[in-house]
Amino acid sequence: MADANKGWGELPERCLGRILRHLPCLLDHAAFADVCKRWRTIAGRNPPPMQPWLLKPSTAATSFFCVACERNHQGPRMPDYARGARVCGSFPGGWVAVADIPTIGGPASPGNRSPALLNLCNGERVGLPRSLRDNNPRVTNINLVHTVILSDDPSDSIGPYCAAAIVSGKPNIVFWRPGMSYWTPPMLKWDAPMKKWKKLLPKDPIEDVKYFVASALGVGFHVLTSNEDILVYAPSTNDKPRELTMSSVETYKVRRNRHPTMPEPGEVVARYLTQSRGKMLMVVRYVSAERTTMAFDVFRLERQPPSWSWKKLAPEALTSLTIFLVQGSSVAVHSLLDESERKPFPLSIYFLHDPVRFDDAGTSQSPQIENPFPCSDAGRCRLFDQNIVHCLPREPPSDCSPWSWFFLPPNNAVRHLYSVEVIRELL
Template sequence: MAWAELPEECVAGILHHLLCLPDYSMFAGVCTRWRTIATRHLPPMQPWLFMPSTTATSFFCIPCERTHQGPRLPDNARGARFCGTFLECWVAAAEIPYDEPLPWNRFPALLNLRTGERVLLPRHLRTNNPGSTAINRIQTLVLSDSPSQTYRYWVAAIVSGKPNLMFWSNNMNEWAPPMLKWDSGFKIWQKMLPKDPIEDVKYFYGGPLGGGFYVLNNKEDLLVYTPKADDEHGELTMSSVKKFEVRRNPRSTMPGPGEVLGRYLVESQGDLAMVVRFVSTEKATVAFDVFKLELEPLSWKKITLDAFTDRRIFLVRGFSMVVEMRNPCLPSIYFLDDSARIDGAGASTSQAQQVQGPFPCGDTGRCCEQGIVRCLPREPPSDSSPWTWFYLPQNDGLREWYEMHVFKQQE
């Protein structure tokens, strides 16, 4: 039998062992029939490790543990500090120059590294008093959906100082504070801000406590900010802002000696979970605890990592992701260096520090049954930005990605 005539189930069986995207693309480039079968058996969307720098940006592949050349950064984004990541190759930059590279021409932006699309974000916050003010240093940008010109989406920003949280929607000229009504007054707005340091923010369409931006603080309480969907462009208010006091059930003890470095929100099969990260006195990650949100009574219930069998958790502030694997595998938590924090109300610990660079990247790896495995790159420190995850395109976008890699290999 000719290779091109192999039954589809045989070809699909081979594909199930090809989790590295370039390998997959080369397989799909053998012939038209294999390409057609490949598009019907897409690999699990495991993110690449995005390692930006001012000189050469590279991407590390988890399945094959090799570094690949990914999409080229736009010239004006080279050396930018990236502060967010999202599906379909979208990343967020804290500042990029617009037109001329002058200090007053730098804006936060959303960039699609596959298509080249760019969405510039405002530099100012609209308030009732004094009316408009410059925003503080952006720590993390969180999206409700992929940027689009055809539907409305929202962006939340964790910033240093006060305010520590603000929102934006497409076609708005300024950031907006969390307000129920614009005529509520400045003091009402201040009361709606998180009072405790923010650990993580994540958007849920149908979360267990309703849809909206879930804000996790260092007391492990949740605040849910729900943007008003029918507000006119240019104005953004909340339909509701709710705070939920959540306690651990039962309360766990911290591995000692050590301390909590960070807390992350993740969603898996409809459940909301919190991942708590512990570091040693030497500031190296030593353990993780995972908690599932229980509604009655409202509490964080500790669960074992076995609850995520055949799933992998990729941690990053603003968009941690659970990937369901196609083949049986041990549950794992992949983590990046989170030792560098930014001063201000949005920071997680009192030991946070203002970081200009280089950005440390030595505390990376995977947590599994064997403990902490240092399977990710750890050096050298980045001169421009913390490392983050890069989420590959799906469906039609993935087919285009295949072709791009095949053409590169054939050149």
């Protein structure tokens, strides 16, 4: 038996590396790393793909679902003071945005609640304001925060990070940075009057917002409209922490050629932005007459002088890629297999129940804010044949928040946390 164990422990690193590439689940990877010191070292050199987990909030207990192994896991817990809050954003590093929790240090009253950023892995908390300064001049409360988007991980940010939020009403997009006690519309000058900043707002409903540090259109918050145009808001990195202005606001008219004899497969219900290998992608989601998801298309932003266009990509151009869709936080994850070992697999798109209702306030996303939150129209689409499989949990519906994706931080502390979880699941 000792010789047998020694044989396993001394398997060539190349063989062990190949085994690890077939263990995309973090818990399986953690179990492998716990075998011995040598295997732990090799596991550290072969990290699993950073696929997000499905975050299922509940007033009882938040749980997680891993798409790699299709199992539920007990992950980081939601703080008691935030249990039952609506999740309105998720970001790398274990961060989520919640819409309405008790304000830090304030009385426990219904009126003393505001949005916040929470790190479920290390317990950090950053309060966000609920008021808007619109330079009318006046300060008003924001009725509804749809989605929060961050420019950087608050834990690892070297410079000043900032946030954008899709909100109800005018303005339909607002911005914030640490040190500010309110959100502000996009302004090129801090004291700009209302008529000035209104000209900087998207004229069409907002479909999605994503912050890109490397894109053909520049660095900043990229706003995708229902007309498939792009606005880029570039926050100014000035030395005034209580102010936030834009160094530039650019609008790009982007078109795609629709074939007159090939109608779209259904009604467009949502559009998402993500990025793959430095290229901006737009994913279009279609629903049937029964309002269930039936197909997807993927487009790449391309320059066709003198303008920009969305080029529809063939499924074979997107192999070895998995896209996870959610407003504000969609990601494209590539296979980590070596080129010599890679066997291309078709693009898969994971989607969540994401009903959209257009309104007159300039925001296409009017999310449900009362329970129960349905989860039946969620799953995976294989793009080459538009085969949709409902492989994600469908019941029970959430009693407090839509489901979202959760992005684990890639560090030793988190791997240790899930090593403990592996032991619990084996008991």
